[in-house]
Amino acid sequence: MCGIVGAVTERPVNKILIEGLKRLEYRGYDSAGVALAQEGELHTVKAVGKVANLESKLELAAVKGTTGIAHTRWATHGGVTEANAHPHVSKGQLALVHNGIIENHSSLREALKGDGYEFVSETDTEVMVHLIHQLREQHDSLLASVQAAVKQFEGAYGTVVFDKANPDEIIVARSGSPLVIGLGLGENFIASDQLALLAVTRRFIFLEEGDVARVTRESVEIYNRTGERVERNIIESTANQDNTGKGEYRHYMLKEIYEQPMAVRNTLEDRLDGSRVAVKAFGERATEIFKDVKHVQIIACGTSYHSGMVARYWLEQFAGISCNVEIASEFRYRQSYVHENSLLVTISQSGETADTLAALRLAKEQGYMASMTICNVASSSLVRESDLAFMTKAGAEIGVASTKAFTTQLVGLLMLTAAIAQEKGLNAEHIVNAVKSLPMKLEEALQLANGIETLAEEFADKHHSLFLGRGSQYPIAMEGALKLKEISYIHAEAYAAGELKHGPLALIDADMPIIVVAPNNELLEKLKSNVEEVRARGGIIYVFADKASHFESDNTMRVVRVNHVEDIIAPVVYTIPLQLLSYYVAVIKGTDVDQPRNLAKSVTVE
Ligand code: F6R
Secondary structure (H helix, E strand, O other): OOEEEEEEOOOOOHHHHHHHHHHHHHHOOOEEEEEEEEOOEEEEEEEEOOHHHHHHHHHHHOOOOOEEEEEEEOOOOOOOOOOOOOOEEEOOOEEEEEEOOEOOHHHHHHHHHHOOOOOOOOOOOHHHHHHHHHHHOOOOOHHHHHHHHHOOOOEOEEEEEEEOOOOOEEEEEEEEOOOEEEEOOOOEEEEOOHHHHOOOOOEEEEOOOOOEEEEEOOOEEEEOOOOOEEOOOOEEOOOOHHHHOOOOOOOHHHHHHHOHHHHHHHHHOOOEEOOEEOHHHHOOOHHHHHHHOOEEEEEEOHHHHHHHHHHHHHHHHHHOOEEEEEEHHHHOOOOOOOOOOEEEEEEEOOOOOHHHHHHHHHHOOOOOOEEEEEEOOOOOHHHHHOOEEEEOOOOOOOOOOOOHHHHHHHHHHHHHHHHHHHHOOOOOHHHHHHHHOHHHHHHHHHOOHHHHHHHHHHHOOOOEEEEEEOHHHHHHHHHHHHHHHHHHOOEEEEEEHHHHHHOHHHHOOOOOOEEEEEOOOOOHHHHHHHHHHHHOOOOOEEEEEEHHHOOOOEOOEEEEEEOOOOHHHHHHHHHHHHHHHHHHHHHHHOOOOOOOOOOOOOOOOO
C-alpha cells in the first residue's frame, strides 16, 4: 500500500528518496510524489504511475533539496490523479505525506473551508496539512501544532510533515500505520518500512502507537501519546537488502515460488529437537501456555486466513483441541464468544495488516489467555504486540501475491499443532517426521512446472473457473482460486466439493474449467463422485492427483500427477502446482504478475 520516505541531511536527497520509493514499489501503488526544501523554497513534483515517471519528471524539473519527503499512493479517497498524489501542501508552506485513512475528513474539510482553506484534491489527507497549518498560528513550533492536530484525527495515520521556513526538521506521527526512523551520521531518515532505507542506514527506531517525533539532522526527539518525552530502543537491522533482486527469474513471484523448499528449511532450522518441536521457538512462555490451552481462535486475512483454515483441521485432529478461524475484518466488528483458556493466534506475512492488528488489540481486552502471532516480519506491530511469536523465515516476499509466506505459515501452524500435542502428552513424532520431508517434497512438486505451463494455455481465454477440494484441501482450493483471480484476473471460486450439488453445479459448462485438488486420502472416493457429477454435465476438469489416485487424462480431463505425500503435509505440497498454474496463466495473459492491478502488498488500511 502507500509508502513513505523522508530525509533530513546536508546532501541532496533526491536519489535517497527515489531509491527508497523504488524499494517500496512492490507494495502496490498508483502514483508518486516528492516535496523538497532548499534555500527557503518548497518544490513539489508528482506523477501518475510508476516511480520511474516521477524520477524522470524530477530530473526534468532540475530541483534539489537537502530535506525532502516522498510518497507512493494507493488510492482510497479520490481517483488516481496528480492532484490527489502526495505530498499535499498548505499555503505553499507546509508539505505532508500520509499513509492510512482519516475517517473524519469530511467534517474537518468543511470546517477548514469555512476558515478559508482551499482544497485542490479529493483526498482525506489534505485536511491534515491544512489543519496543522491552521494550528501553527496558535503554537510556537511545528511539533506542537502536529501534537495538537493529531488529537483531532480519527482513523489511521503514519504522517510526515515539514515547513519550508525551517527545513532542518521534519515532524512525524504514527497511529495505526507504521513508521520507522533511520539514524545516520549528521543525517536522519524516516520511512514506512525499514526496507526503504537499507541503502543509507542499518540503525532504526520503530515508533510506537501515538508517538510524535521531531527529527533533525543531529537529533531525534520522541513524545508519546500523552506528550511525555520518551526513549525508544535503537535496533540494528539484520534485514537483507539483496533479497530485493529478481535474479535469473522473470518475476519475483516465480522466484518466490522456487524459494519455497529453502524457505521451509530455514523456518525449520533450530526449531526441531530430534523428533520433537523446540517449543521455545514460540517464545519464553510457550510451554506453560500450550499446557493449559483448550481452544485456539485464529484471526487473519486473505491468504493468511487460508493457512488458518488448514490449521483448524490439524489442531482438532492431531492436538485434540477445538479451533475457530475467522476473517479479521469480521471478527473485529462483532461480539464473539471467548472460550475458556483460549489462545488467540493471528497469522500475517507483513505483521501490519490493519484489520488483523485491530482484531489483536480488541482481543486483548476480551479475556484470551494469551496472544500469539505467526508472522514473517520480526519488527512488525503484530510481533511486538503479541505475547508469543513464531517467525516464519520466508525472507522478504516482494510479489504481491503471497506464495512462500503462505507455505511457511503452514509449516508454523504444523509446528504449533505438534507443540500443543506434545505439551498435552500426545505423540507428535509423526507430524515432525512428515514436516522434515517437506523441503524434498516441495522440490519434487516444482518439477511439475513445465507440464503446468503447457496446461495454462487452455485457461487464457477463460473468464471463470471453479476450484474444488475436500477436508484440509478445501482451503487449498480457496487459496488456488485467490491466486488465479488476483494475478490473472480470471474469476475463480472455490467450493468444498461436497457443496457442488447445492448450487454451483448450475454453472458447469465447457467454458468453465474445474480445478480439483485430489491427494490420495480417505476422501478420495467421495471426491471422485463429485468429479463424475461435473463430467456428466460437460465440464472440463483439471485434476492435481496422487499417482495412485487412478485418474486418467482424456478429452474432458487433464491429470497432473503429484508424487505421493503423507496426508498431513499434502496441503503444503498441493499448494505448489496451484501457484504455478496461476503464475503461468497470468504470464500468458500478460498481466503485471508482481504488482497486479488495484492490489497492495501490505494492507495497512481497513
Ligand atoms: C494474497 C495476499 C493477501 C494477504 C492479505 C493478508 O496473495 O497476499 O490476501 O494474505 O492481505 O496480508 P498479511 O498476511 O500481510 O496479513
